[in-house]
Each structure stands twice: as structure tokens, then as C-alpha cells.
Amino acid sequence: xxxxxxxxxxxxxxxxxxxxxxxxxxxxxxxxxxxxxxxxxxxxxxxxxxxxxxxxxxxxxxxxxxxxxxxxxxxxxx
Numbered sequence: 001x002x003x004x005x006x007x008x009x010x011x012x013x014x015x016x017x018x019x020x021x022x023x024x025x026x027x028x029x030x031x032x033x034x035x036x037x038x039x040x041x042x043x044x045x046x047x048x049x050x051x052x053x054x055x056x057x058x059x060x061x062x063x064x065x066x067x068x069x070x071x072x073x074x075x076x077x078x
Contacts, residue, residue, distance in 0.1 A: 001030060001039075008034030015040070 001010040013031040015038075029040035 003032035003035060003037050004039070005037045006032060006035045008032045008037075010039065013038075 010030040013029050015027040029038050
């Protein structure tokens with residue numbers, strides 16, 4: 001298996017979850033020997049969810065505010 005970040009060699013690793021006592025305490029993951037990138041099912045799902053939120057068309061709309069004089073900026077700052 002190769003790393004999605006640097007194409008380095010991934011090794012099997014086990015992570016200890018110190019916070020959550022209700023579920024499994026040990027997680028099986030893959031760690032890159034070059035850059036330390038971790039690959040684990042919950043991590044990947046969260047990364048995909050965050051990427052979907054940042055590429056949403058509603059979030060990509062930008063509103064530009066243009067002032068024709070300095071009075072408008074002073075009113076905005078006050």
C-alpha cells in the first residue's frame with residue numbers, strides 16, 4: 001500500500017483512543033513511514049465529509065463590497 005500524500009510505504013499501526021471509553025480503545029490504521037500520514041476508515045470518512053463541505057456551491061459564492069468613498073468604510077468600521 002502506498003501513501004496518498006507522498007507515495008511512501010505504509011505500515012500497519014495501532015492507535016490508542018484515550019478519550020472514548022464506550023467503544024474500542026485500539027484502532028487499526030496505516031501509517032506512512034516517510035511523512036507520517038495516517039489512513040484509517042473514520043479519518044477517511046471525516047476527510048471526505050470536510051472536503052464535501054468546502055466544495056459546496058453555496059460556500060463558494062463570494063460577496064464583494066465596493067466603496068466609492070472613504071465615508072462608507074468609516075461607517076462600516078464604526
